[in-house]
Amino acid sequence: MTWREYHEATKHSVESLKRMRQALDWANMPDPFRHYEGVPVLDLPADPPVPEMPALDVLRGTSGTEPVGDGPTLLSQLLFYSAAISASKRVPSTGYNYALRVNPSSGNLHPTEFHFLTRGLKGWPDGLYHYDPSRHMAEQRGRGHFEMKLASGSAPIVFVLTSIVWREAWKYGERAYRYCLHDIGHAWQALALSARTIGCHSSALGHFLDDDVARMFHLNRDEWPMLIVSLHGKSIPVREADTGETVWFGGQANQLSAETVAHPLIDSIHFATKQSSIESNGTSFAESTPTVSGEIKLPPPASSTRSFGEVARMRRSALDFLVGEQSMSLAQLSAILAIAAQPLSADFAGTRFIRLFLYAHRVDGLQPGIYRFLSERAELEQIKSGDQRVAVAGLSLGQDLAGNACVTFSMIGDLDRAARTYGDRGYRYVHFEAGAIGQGLYLAAEALGLGATGIGAFYDDEVHCHLNLVPDQGQVVYHFAIGYPVPDPRVSASK
Numbered sequence: 001m002t003w004r005e006y007h008e009a010t011k012h013s014v015e016s017l018k019r020m021r022q023a024l025d026w027a028n029m030p031d032p033f034r035h036y037e038g039v040p041v042l043d044l045p046a047d048p049p050v051p052e053m054p055a056l057d058v059l060r061g062t063s064g065t066e067p068v069g070d071g072p073t074l075l076s077q078l079l080f081y082s083a084a085i086s087a088s089k090r091v092p093s094t095g096y097n098y099a100l101r102v103n104p105s106s107g108n109l110h111p112t113e114f115h116f117l118t119r120g121l122k123g124w125p126d127g128l129y130h131y132d133p134s135r136h137m138a139e140q141r142g143r144g145h146f147e148m149k150l151a152s153g154s155a156p157i158v159f160v161l162t163s164i165v166w167r168e169a170w171k172y173g174e175r176a177y178r179y180c181l182h183d184i185g186h187a188w189q190a191l192a193l194s195a196r197t198i199g200c201h202s203s204a205l206g207h208f209l210d211d212d213v214a215r216m217f218h219l220n221r222d223e224w225p226m227l228i229v230s231l232h233g234k235s236i237p238v239r240e241a242d243t244g245e246t247v248w249f250g251g252q253a254n255q256l257s258a259e260t261v262a263h264p265l266i267d268s269i270h271f272a273t274k275q276s277s278i279e280s281n282g283t284s285f286a287e288s289t290p291t292v293s294g295e296i297k298l299p300p301p302a303s304s305t306r307s308f309g310e311v312a313r314m315r316r317s318a319l320d321f322l323v324g325e326q327s328m329s330l331a332q333l334s335a336i337l338a339i340a341a342q343p344l345s346a347d348f349a350g351t352r353f354i355r356l357f358l359y360a361h362r363v364d365g366l367q368p369g370i371y372r373f374l375s376e377r378a379e380l381e382q383i384k385s386g387d388q389r390v391a392v393a394g395l396s397l398g399q400d401l402a403g404n405a406c407v408t409f410s411m412i413g414d415l416d417r418a419a420r421t422y423g424d425r426g427y428r429y430v431h432f433e434a435g436a437i438g439q440g441l442y443l444a445a446e447a448l449g450l451g452a453t454g455i456g457a458f459y460d461d462e463v464h465c466h467l468n469l470v471p472d473q474g475q476v477v478y479h480f481a482i483g484y485p486v487p488d489p490r491v492s493a494s495k
């Protein structure tokens with residue numbers, strides 16, 4: 001199978017949805033938390049320092065300068081503001097409480113796991129760890145020196161983000177692989193931004209030998225390595241690396257559900273996008289930048305003083321947006337778009353694959369219609385005029401929130417160029433980029449007093465048709481809505 005076959009086969013259409021309609025097997029719902037039985041568990045200090053820098057500054061690339069304390073405090077802060085539980089949601093009909101996390105996830109199913117290696121971190125034993133968000137603790141799977149071939153150079157902290165695709169496939173079937181890739185993009189940025197507040201620079205590596213990394217981390221068979229994120233920086237408190245013997249604890253991974261249903265298309269796309277040699281890291285095919293001028297110059301971006309700590313933990317997905325409320329300003333939109341255009345630090349991010357199309361519903365100074373964002377010029381080009389609320393809600397599988405938002409986005413990914421550059425592996429990178437942009441949009445919206453929701457469900461080809469996209473202009477990979485959120489009384493924030 002190639003990326004193209006998988007992508008075609010998992011497009012939504014009216015017919016495909018009719019075929020898919022089946023009840024969820026609630027009794028078999030996968031556990032959203034992974035544990036390793038029988039390994040030492042290390043505390044991460046409670047109440048780590050709050051990153052007080054304005055969130056918009058962090059999103060624009062400013063690094064923190066505050067001292068972070070010792071290794072355990074640094075790890076605790078890093079994870080508390082990127083991957084920890086931040087709220088709970090009570091469902092009145094069942095009385096059941098769901099944990100919500102700092103990083104969003106399609107269907108709140110959380111396929112992403114955070115593993116990390118440390119070497120020479122002050123006050124923390126060298127080793128290999130798995131983060132358990134249910135307890136905000138680190139499970140020590142091994143102690144001592146674990147060689148991380150290819151990845152890290154001399155980074156004292158190296159994360160490996162993995163996907164347990166079954167968690168997502170349980171609900172979304174074969175399309176779930178796309179959502180897992182998006183979730184990795186969100187988790188990556190959540191981590192990179194949290195690291196930035198403590199003065200760390202992160203670099204992501206998508207190009208690695210999958211089986212080597214899976215072996216090295218002794219990953220369970222249901223868990224696949226997706227992205228390696230190394231953290232560097234003078235702010236990381238270091239010491240000499242441990243010299244003692246390396247001890248492997250391993251531990252027994254918990255079984256997530258009684259039965260795992262096979263999804264052959266997912267196995268095939270994963271196999272197609274796996275790397276079995278690292279000879280080349282792709283020949284870059286530059287993006288053809290539009291020569292048109294955008295007509296609408298974006299104004300200086302709106303500002304916000306809300307702290308990163310508050311914004312990261314308060315971020316939620318809006319269930320729906322208030323209609324009839326005030327519009328958002330063009331300056332707010334300008335701030336949000338500037339964040340979307342920020343550079344990403346990854347071996348696949350030298351050239352960008354995503355372009356943003358906007359459906360402006362209620363933005364002051366912008367006629368309702370569809371616009372293309374020209375990031376190089378901070379301009380908008382109008383490509384269609386007229387009210388898009390019904391159309392984009394329809395395109396987003398009839399989800400009202402896409403029409404009730406102030407602005408909704410279609411992220412258009414140049415999947416062909418990614419594949420020319422990186423082979424089938426490029427399919428992952430386009431989705432990571434979309435997720436990473438989405439994470440910036442979530443946080444920028446929250447900082448500006450708005451709310452947001454990622455939308456993975458849309459009628460793919462109908463979107464292309466509505467935007468008059470010809471095949472070589474790319475394909476829709478993600479939708480995103482921003483507006484004034486309807487309050488959700490079921491959600492309460494966790495400390």
Ligand SMILES: Cc1cc2nc3c(=O)[nH]c(=O)nc-3n(C[C@H](O)[C@H](O)[C@H](O)COP(=O)(O)O)c2cc1C
Pocket residue numbers: 100101102103104105106107108179182183186315316317318319399453454455456457
């Ligand atoms: C990749 C992705 C796709 C999503 N798709 C939808 C969607 O189609 N409709 C929707 O209402 N929410 C969608 N969401 C929002 C999730 O349902 C939400 O993140 C999850 O319930 C957790 O809530 P939280 O974001 O408040 O932590 C999506 C989120 C992500 C990351």
